[in-house]
Amino acid sequence: MASAPSKLYSDDVSLVVVLLDANPFFWAAGAGGGNHPAATLPFSKFLDHVIPFLNSLLLMNQLNQVVLIATGINTCGYIYDSGNGGPEGSDNVSEISSEILLRLEEFVCKDRKIGKGTERAMGGSVSSLLSGSLSLALCYVQKVFRSGAIHPQPRILCLQASPDGPEQYVAVMNAIFSAQRSMVPIDSCVVGVQHSAFLQQASYITGGIYLKPPQLDGLFQYLAAVFATDLQSRNFLQLPKPAGVDFRASCFCHKKTIDMGYVCSVCLSIFCQHQRKCSTCGSEFNQAPREPNSASDTIRKA
Amino acid sequence: MHTINKPTKYRISLKEPGIPGVLRMAEERFIFTPHDPRSLLKLDVPFRSIKVHKFSKDGSKQALLNLLHEGGGYIFEFDSFSDRNICRDFVGKILGKLQATCPSKDDKAVPDKTTPAPGEQLSPMEMEHRIKLLRDDSELQRLHKQFVMTGILTESEFWATRKNLLDDTTIKVSKQRTGFKSTMLADIRPATDGRTNKVTFSLTPEIIHQIFAEKPAVHRAFLDLVPKKMSEKDFWTKYCRAEYLHRTNNSVAAAAEAAEDEELAVFLKHDDILADEIRHKIRRVDPTLDMEADQADDYIHLQDHGLLRDGGKETVDAESELSRRTLSQDLNRHAAVVLEGRAFDVELGDTRTVAEALARSKKGPSLEAFDKNESQERLEKACRMTEIEDLRGPHQLPYAPLFIKDPREYFDSQQANALRALGDSNAGFKNTDYNFNLEESYAYLMKQISEAKVSGLNDIVQSDVAHKVLNGLNQHLSSTKQHIGKGPFESVLDQLPSRTKDELMIHWSSIQELLRHFWSSYPITTGYLYNKVLRLKEAMTQIYNKLQEIKESVQSDYRHLVSLLVHPMLQALDAAFAHYDSEQQKRTAKGGPMPNGFFK
Numbered sequence: 068m069a070s071a072p073s074k075l076y077s078d079d080v081s082l083v084v085v086l087l088d089a090n091p092f093f094w095a096a097g098a099g100g101g102n103h104p105a106a107t108l109p110f111s112k113f114l115d116h117v118i119p120f121l122n123s124l125l126l127m128n129q130l131n132q133v134v135l136i137a138t139g140i141n142t143c144g145y146i147y148d149s150g151n152g153g154p155e156g157s158d159n160v161s162e163i164s165s166e167i168l169l170r171l172e173e174f175v176c177k178d179r180k181i182g183k184g185t186e187r188a189m190g191g192s193v194s195s196l197l198s199g200s201l202s203l204a205l206c207y208v209q210k211v212f213r214s215g216a217i218h219p220q221p222r223i224l225c226l227q228a229s230p231d232g233p234e235q236y237v238a239v240m241n242a243i244f245s246a247q248r249s250m251v252p253i254d255s256c257v258v259g260v261q262h263s264a265f266l267q268q269a270s271y272i273t274g275g276i277y278l279k280p281p282q283l284d285g286l287f288q289y290l291a292a293v294f295a296t297d298l299q300s301r302n303f304l305q306l307p308k309p310a311g312v313d314f315r316a317s318c319f320c321h322k323k324t325i326d327m328g329y330v331c332s333v334c335l336s337i338f339c340q341h342q343r344k345c346s347t348c349g350s351e352f353n354q355a356p357r358e359p360n361s362a363s364d365t366i367r368k369a
Numbered sequence: 370m371h372t373i374n375k376p377t378k379y380r381i382s383l384k385e386p387g388i389p390g391v392l393r394m395a396e397e398r399f400i401f402t403p404h405d406p407r408s409l410l411k412l413d414v415p416f417r418s419i420k421v422h423k424f425s426k427d428g429s430k431q432a433l434l435n436l437l438h439e440g441g442g443y444i445f446e447f448d449s450f451s452d453r454n455i456c457r458d459f460v461g462k463i464l465g466k467l468q469a470t471c472p473s474k475d476d477k478a479v480p481d482k483t484t485p486a487p488g489e490q491l492s493p494m495e496m497e498h499r500i501k502l503l504r505d506d507s508e509l510q511r512l513h514k515q516f517v518m519t520g521i522l523t524e525s526e527f528w529a530t531r532k533n534l535l536d537d538t539t540i541k542v543s544k545q546r547t548g549f550k551s552t553m554l555a556d557i558r559p560a561t562d563g564r565t566n567k568v569t570f571s572l573t574p575e576i577i578h579q580i581f582a583e584k585p586a587v588h589r590a591f592l593d594l595v596p597k598k599m600s601e602k603d604f605w606t607k608y609c610r611a612e613y614l615h616r617t618n619n620s621v622a623a624a625a626e627a628a629e630d631e632e633l634a635v636f637l638k639h640d641d642i643l644a645d646e647i648r649h650k651i652r653r654v655d656p657t658l659d660m661e662a663d664q665a666d667d668y669i670h671l672q673d674h675g676l677l678r679d680g681g682k683e684t685v686d687a688e689s690e691l692s693r694r695t696l697s698q699d700l701n702r703h704a705a706v707v708l709e710g711r712a713f714d715v716e717l718g719d720t721r722t723v724a725e726a727l728a729r730s731k732k733g734p735s736l737e738a739f740d741k742n743e744s745q746e747r748l749e750k751a752c753r754m755t756e757i758e759d760l761r762g763p764h765q766l767p768y769a770p771l772f773i774k775d776p777r778e779y780f781d782s783q784q785a786n787a788l789r790a791l792g793d794s795n796a797g798f799k800n801t802d803y804n805f806n807l808e809e810s811y812a813y814l815m816k817q818i819s820e821a822k823v824s825g826l827n828d829i830v831q832s833d834v835a836h837k838v839l840n841g842l843n844q845h846l847s848s849t850k851q852h853i854g855k856g857p858f859e860s861v862l863d864q865l866p867s868r869t870k871d872e873l874m875i876h877w878s879s880i881q882e883l884l885r886h887f888w889s890s891y892p893i894t895t896g897y898l899y900n901k902v903l904r905l906k907e908a909m910t911q912i913y914n915k916l917q918e919i920k921e922s923v924q925s926d927y928r929h930l931v932s933l934l935v936h937p938m939l940q941a942l943d944a945a946f947a948h949y950d951s952e953q954q955k956r957t958a959k960g961g962p963m964p965n966g967f968f969k
Contacts, residue, residue: 089814091807091811091814094810094813094817095810095813110814110818110821111817111818111820114818115821115824118826119826164825165822171818172815182807281841282834282837282838282841284830284834285831285835286830287829288835288838289842292838292839292842306846307849
């Protein structure tokens, strides 16, 4: 899907918004070793791949712009914006990386502080606030759109580590649809344990690339070969596509993927069992379900 | 029908001379016997094989009749045209009879089995609709042929799921009335004959209708004068003379003629009916409309601006009774009439009837009755528009309060559900590594960041690792290209040979149709449904076998691809068969007779 044409810029100028997953549970799970992805790729090494990738993006074109947003479990925040540091001459790579690391540290502290007050039930797979960071990214992109006729072509790159949070389904889908509407492709690079259905759908709907790298220590190579390509060049390149996208709907009550279910005719939310009242819009369903023929169900065994 | 015997000459080709003989035509066949008994050229041809007959013109050199069949024609030469014509008519009649009895055999014809099931009445219009739908959509026709012709589905069942198609076509039958032409009347110029100085106006009924609509004074004059005082032709002659005088702009001559002929004067004066109408209309305009118009201003007396028809800008004294129609007046009047449209749909035959009908239609609404109701409304509206807002109290319009459901309620319920779900499922790492609580995880993360700060960026990726990555990506790309296709817009089906692709598509649509009927027949409550399910099951088994054959017979390059495509079809059929079998088992387990007395 072509992105919105950038008027009067050359075609390959891009604005990349990178969403970095800073979920402490995921990254700390590698501390014990084993075959958890966080063990092969601890967070420090992960940053070692990502920061040079950001620098290489800036290297490809003088007008390229990179924005880094961190996704925590209680909050999300802007970490770095390459458009800001212009006049101070911070094109120095080491300055950029130190700035990023500093701000990331501050972010994690903030995330921790915010999470102190609330008592959350801890599960092994607490998810990051993907919907929040997607919203932050889209707001930034909108600001760029409105800054004038000349702007680079924006796209979003999502480096996801933690699994999908089913409670964020609606918010994430809303963000995906608004990205589709503004024609901003969402690329996804999943370094976590399992595939992320949200991001598969996001990339499919918005025309981005979804990749789960099988070899994590070569992450930089994946990033440079696949995700560094700008939108204009993607027309001429063959980029990896997932074999299939799981589009099955999940029911709103249990988040199970279902094939047949009940749909509310007012808000189109999907349920796997018959309900008296729709939990999304509150409309009452007044038709009783057909009772299955219970009398004839018993099979007599000879 | 009788037989015809005529002496003719049979010509094999137009170059050779004919072979004299006798042509005998009966109802079924024609026989040509040459006079010469030794000749072998005897013809005995049934008429069914003759497609068309051709003949030479009356008065040409030879009287020929050519009976065409597949592969050529039989040419017969007759002595006289009358003979030939008799034979020709005879042949024509027979061919006509034959074509009526056996319908044309081309593929596009819908076979004749659109007879309704017993007990169902179909109006001829519905039959026509169905035939038209079948003719327009070849896919639908194929399905119809495949299932209804072979008896698997009945006609009514087939169309039961397509009610929306049938309904749509009925809506399009409404006819549209054609309106007036938008070219102006006066653009129809008369033909001038330079030599004899005659000017010819041509008036068609259409033009007359339009004249009556646009010029009510002429209409009134027509009703009054014809046929009492003058004939229609005279009336139109006078009218045309008046038009000619307008056209030539000769005011003096016009005045002279008007003085002479009073009927002519009618045409040359202002159209007073029109003036009246316009005055009424102006009075009825909303008084709050800011229009600087005079009560007596009816556009007609506005002489000091406006172009005349020929572009001149003369000003004329207002007292003259002869009107000088300006271009804008004509255009406005014409546009108003065209927009009103035709008042009625009458055959434009007799001018008199047209005039009368137009008069009747105009009499309908009376202006006076309107005025009373409308003036009341206008007064109210004027009050509303001229109110001074400062002096009034605030409007208390009733409004419905905005009711926004608290979104937290939704998210909270979702949270409860999600946590319940989380409690059930785990990410596969079943808390073995989860010894950390919140603080420790954060601490660990911070440590990692510090490590990154300290160590700096060096040796990001090893070269062999990078090599492996690139290889892996390449492999992945080439394999998916094979399976999925080159791009999002190329489908995998295009890679198959077209015959296989077509077969698969046909099977797919047939399966969809069958499955739709199959699943809708459950639960089986009547014997009719039971029979229907049996029929459907047989058809599905056939397709199943065909699909298996396709899977086996396809070339090895495409085998994987085809099996991928065929797999979901087979799955769907398997599910249907499984359901059928389980239902059968239940039925036999119940024992005894089935509903409506059917025995297994």
